[in-house]
Every structure is written in C-alpha cells, then in structure tokens.
Amino acid sequence: MLTLDPLTHDHFEPLIGQAYLIGETVLTLHDAKLLGHRRTEALRDPFSLLFCGPQGLRLPQGIYHMKNESLGELEMFITQVGDGAKGSEFEAIFS
DSSP states (O other): OBOSTTOOHHHHGGGTTOEEEETTEEEEEEEEEEOSOOOTTOSSOOEEEEEEEOTTOOOOSEEEEEEETTTEEEEEEEEEEEEETTEEEEEEEEO
16 A cells, blocks of 8 residues: 655655446546645655535545546545535545
C-alpha cells in the first residue's frame, strides 16, 4: 500500500479526472490545489484534493481505503464538503 507522507501536489495534479474506488463507490479527482506556503518543519507545501461522487452519496468523514489505477492502493482521510446538482464533493487536506 502506498504511503502518503512523501506525496505532494505534483503527484496528484496529473491524475485529475481519474477514478478512486472505495469498495464499489467511485470518486473522481476533480481538483488539486496548493494551499499556501510550507511551514518550516513541514515536509511539503500544503494542498487539498477535491473528489466528486454521485449525487446523494453520503460518506462520514474518516479514513478510506482507496484504489487508483496510477497510484495503486492508499488510505486517505476525506471529509464531505457538499452535495449538489453536480454530485457529492469530498475533500482531503495535506499539510
């Protein structure tokens, strides 16, 4: 399983549009955004990932085992940030 510690914004940006499977549920990486400057002690610049899923999908915030074609298997903490006409939205923050 992939460790998230060494990953940066640059690892995810080219993967926008790819699917991330949580069991049978498919989330699509919609955006990867830098969030500002790195703290002195931080290993990377902070960034966020925004995932989209089907409208009406509800997932409680927590750590989810995901599978991605390019990255393989990983575990990521996501929080639901919306559910609208374009579908459900989930965010992961890396600092």
